Amino acid sequence: MSALEKALQYSKKKQIDECEIVSVKKNITTIRITDSEIAEIKQNFDESFGIRIIHQKKIASIQTTKKDGIKESIDSAFSTIPSLKPREFWQGLPTTISNRNLEGTFDEKLERISGSKMMDIAQSMINSANSDKINTITGSLNIVSEDFEIVNSNGLCFEDKSTYISGIINAESEQGIVPVSGIGHASGRTLSNFTAEQIGKDAKKMCIESINPKKIDSDVYDIIFEPYSVGELLAFVVSSNFNFKTFSEKKSCFSNNFEEEISVNDLNLTDDPHVAEGVGTKAIDDEGVITQKNNLIEKGVFKSTFSNLYDSYKENKKSTGNGSRIGSPMGRSSEPITISAPHNLKIDSGKSSQEDMIKDTKRGMLVGRLWYTYAVNPIKGDFSCTARSGIRIIENGEIKNPGKSVRIIHNLPTMLKNISEIGNNQQNVIQWASLPSITPSLKIENISVNSI
Template sequence: MSALEKAISHSKKIGIDETEIVVVKKKITTVRITDSEIVEIKQNFDKNYGIRLIHNKKIISLQTTNQEKIGKSIDEAFLSISSLKPRIFWKGLPYKTNSKKIKGTFDKKLEDLSGKTASDIAQNMINSTCNSKIKAITGSLNIVYEDFELENSNGLNFKDKATYVSGIINTESEAGTAPVSGIGHACCRTLSNFLPEKIGEDSKTMCIESINPKKIDTGKYDIIFEPYSVGELLAFVIATNFNLKIFSEKKSCFSNNYYEKIAISELTLSDEPHIPEGIGTKHVDDEGVMTEKRNFIEKGVFKNTFSNLFDSYKEGKKSSGNACRIGSPMGRSSDPITISAPHNLTIPNGDYSQNELIKDTKHGLLIGRLWYTYAVNPIKGDFSCTARSGIRVIENGEIKSAGKSVRIIHNLPKMLKNISGIGNNQINVIQWASLPSITPSIRVQKIAVNSI
């Protein structure tokens, strides 16, 4: 009998109504780059258990790394559950689920990857940045193998092996009038689709093209947000507005716009949990509910929200299969309580190439990277972000120069209605310990920009 089966059996024996237990075994390989060289290679092996107990509609949770003490931990938690408030709306954990493996989510080569091979990959990232104008290089390579298992007292048992790889390179230059930087990034689920050389090349290109930046006058510009910056907006500004809990509490800037047009007709925003190579791709969510494609915005119209079991039950609805136990740097954790989150927040490719977006822009900016992105007034949709590097000034369809730092304070409902072009350069993006997204470049008209 496995540790999970023993935990379920023990909880039934002492009379607990429902029990859910998850175990996550992880191998995390990290290569850290500082001062243009590899300074650390480490491999961590973790095994953690998360347990959720529900009795008389009262919910308590616990975590442990000690398999031998799971039964004792359950006993202690059960003794304290009487002091909790019952969640009258709770309807129960899911039952058996039919799951299947999705192609492009597990790679035996990544599972078995040695520290030496990881170091060689990271060195390829470094080597591809080689240029006399680049002064310093920092970054990291993260490779994750996980063995995830979920079992509950209703007979559900789900097992999944997954792999993830992500690399990031920051380059810095002092060759011009002011220090500038660039970033390169890539993430996927299999080694054959991971291109370390391109990470360094992208970072080098952004950095060199940012040399000798010109001051950008305060005013309104058409901005082309490249995929990495769109991913920042999706993760920290846009996604929460489609969370069922936020929506139901009237804290979304679209809480009064259900089934109404909130964006241009060309925009569709989806959760795509079955895309091969997607960082968040999975056939079953982290509570055992089947996942499915879900359009939040469909041809400009607000169509759906996302939720886990708890939040959906509270609103008298069915879970959308968006229960997540988000792990760091990627993958799942053993958190006993899930959160509601999209698996792969996705904007489909549009009709424009990057060059076409630029040629069709008279007075604008091309922004490759955003910093300090956050909602200023979430209910109204106001947000703020800063572009510090990777900024190019566009005049009459041509890139004229690099640009200095600017601050953008804008409004999400206005932004979605002022999109004037969607690129065809869709890529995987994941910000640090944040939501995975798959997105192309997007051009937005009439954004107010403040010079810094």
Template sequence: MSALDKALNYSKKVGINECEIVFIKKKTTTARITDSRIVEIKHNFDEDYGIRVIHEKKIASVRTTKPQEIEKTIDLALKSASGVRPRNFWRGLPENIASNQLSGVYDEKLHKISAKETMDIAQIMINSAENSKINTITGSLNIVSENFTIVNSNGLNVEDNATYISGIINAESEQSTIPVSGIGHVSSRTLKSFSPEQIGNEAQIMCTKSINPQKVDSGKYSIIFEPYSVGELLAFVVASNFNFKTFTEKKSCFSNNFQEEIAVNQLNLIDDPHIPEGLGTKSFDDEGIKTQKIKLIENGIFKNTFSNLFDSYKEGKYSTGNAIRIGSPMGRSSEPIPSCAPHNIKINSGDRSQEEMIKNTSNGLLVGRLWYTYAVNPIKGDFSCTARSGIRIIKDGRIIGPGKSVRIIHSLPKMLKNISEIGNDQRNVIQWASLPSITPSIKVEEITVNSI
């Protein structure tokens, strides 16, 4: 009998109403790059159990790494529950589902990858970033293979095997009037869809084309946000506004705009948990609910929100299958109480190439990377971010040179209404310990920037 079965049997024996156990078995291989060389190859192996106990509608949780102590851990959770107020709206954990393994989410080659193969991939990333104008190359390569299992006392028993690979390079140059840098990033679920050459090439191109930047005058510009910077906005500004809890608590800047137009007609924002190679792709969420594609914005109209069991039950609704237990650096964890988030927040591709978007811009900026992105006033949708590298100045349809850092303080509702073009360069993007996104470039009009 497995540790999970023993734990469930014990929870029934001591009379617990409901018990949920999540188990994660994870192997993480990391190559760390400093001073243009690989300085560390590290393997981490983790096995963790997360336990959620619901007794008399009181909810408590614990974690352990020791399967032989699960029964003691359950006793501890039950004892903790006695001091918790009951959640009378709770309607129960899910029952068993028929789960299926999606395509493009698991690669045996990544599962079995060796230290030497990891080093070879990381070295290609470094070699592709090298340039006579670049002084230092830093970055990392992370490869994750995991088995995630959920069981509960209502008969649920599902598991998922997953692999992830993500590489990032930061190239820096001091052969400029000020130090400049460039970033390259690629993530996927299978080795065949991963390009280490692309990572290095993108980093060195962004860096070398940022050398000797000009001052960007404060004022209003058309800004072309490239995918990596759009991913930053989606993760730290956009996504939370479509969280059901945030929406019902009137803390979303769109809480009063359900089924109304909140963006331009050509914008479609979707949570797509079934797309091949998506970093958040999965057939069931982290509570064992079947995942589904959710149209958050359809042709500019606010259509849906996303939720987990707890937040849905609180309002008399049911989960959309968006319970999340975020793992580091990617994948899932054994966190006993899940949060709520989109799996793959995606902007549908448009029909514009970057060249066409630039040609159609008279006074603008091309922004490849954002830093320090956060909501200033979430209820109003105001946010702030800083563009520190990868800035190109556009005049009369052509790039005239690199730009210095600028700060952008803007409004999300206004930004969504001022999107003028959507690119055809859609790609996977993930910020560190953040939400997976799939997005093309977008061009936004009338954005005020301030020189730094």
């Protein structure tokens, strides 16, 4: 009998109504790149446990790193029950499920990768970013191997082994009138589909093409957002509006638009937990609910939201299988209480190549990355972001010059209805400390920008 099973037996002896225990064993290897060379390789192994107990519809939780201290943690959490308020809407933890795993989410080569092999990958990232026009290269390579286990007193028992890989390069140049930079990135679940060289090439290209930027006048432009910048918008502006809790509390800018058209009809936004190589791909959510593909926007129409057990029960609904315990830099954590979060936000590919999108733009810009993206007025959908490097000015269908920094203050409902083209260059994107997404470039018309 495992430590988790023994702990469940202990909770039953104490006559606790429901008990859930999650265990996360995580091996994280990080290579840090500074001053155009490998500065550090660091390995960290963590094992932690999250405990949630529900008694008389009162919910208590606690977290520990001590396997032999789980029983004491149950006692500690249980002791707080008398002072808690019952959640009368609670309908129970999931029951027994068959062990389901998806192919392509665990790679033995990544789990067993050597330090020297990791250094070779990181060096390839550096080498492919090198140029006489690049002054400094920074970045990181992260590989995570994870063993997640969840059990509860309703008979659920599920174990999942996962691997993740993510690399990022930031190339900086001081060759022109102002310092500029470019970014390259890639992420996935298997080693064979990870291309280190492309990361450096993308960073170098964006950086070199940003040298000697021209001032951009404050005005209205058509903007082509490349995948990395679209991922930023999805993570920090779009996703929260499809959270069932936000929606039901009338805090989403689309709370009054369910089953209505909220974007151009070419747009399909999906939470897809089964997509190959997705950083958030999983068969079972972090509460033990079977995951499902969820069409949030279908042909421009607002079709669905995402939720966990608690938020769903509160409104007498069923969970969509989006109970999440988000870990860093990727994967899961042993947080005892889940949040509602999408697994992989995916925008379906369109028909346009990025080159054709540029040719179709009379007066606009290409934006490779964004910073400081946040909601200004979430209920109305107003947001702000800043484009610094990776801006290219488009005139009459051609890239003419790199552009200086601009600030974009815009509105999400307006933006979704002003999408004129969707690219065919779909790409895995994961922002720092954020949600994974899979997205192509988007061309959006009539965006006001302010010169900085």
